[in-house]
Amino acid sequence: MNKINVEFKSGESRVNPLQACTYMLASCEVDGEQVELYSEIVVKDWCDEHGIDFEDEDFDPEEIDEDVYPVLRKEIVEQAAKYGISEDALKFWWD
Numbered sequence: 001m002n003k004i005n006v007e008f009k010s011g012e013s014r015v016n017p018l019q020a021c022t023y024m025l026a027s028c029e030v031d032g033e034q035v036e037l038y039s040e041i042v043v044k045d046w047c048d049e050h051g052i053d054f055e056d057e058d059f060d061p062e063e064i065d066e067d068v069y070p071v072l073r074k075e076i077v078e079q080a081a082k083y084g085i086s087e088d089a090l091k092f093w094w095d
Contacts, residue, residue: 005091013042015040019042022046022065022072024093025037026080028085047059
């Protein structure tokens with residue numbers, strides 16, 4: 001069985017343009033329709049909520065990857081379930 005590859009990347013937010021975010025993205029076909037699974041966390045918002053100094057010159061966005069990964073993963077699994085896609089059909093970056 002071919003698994004659906006779920007990307008784990010950083011880039012510009014779709015929701016808040018010009019803001020850095022970390023996101024997961026997967027595309028697949030369900031019943032002949034193209035489906036996109038997408039979840040993002042804006043880095044500055046995450047830092048503000050968790051007391052991390054986003055403006056610190058030593059801040060490295062990769063330092064929060066271990067914390068945001070499970071949050072994004074959970075959201076992707078929930079989205080996939082709405083389309084009848086099981087968690088086992090998803091191939092996550094760190095799994």
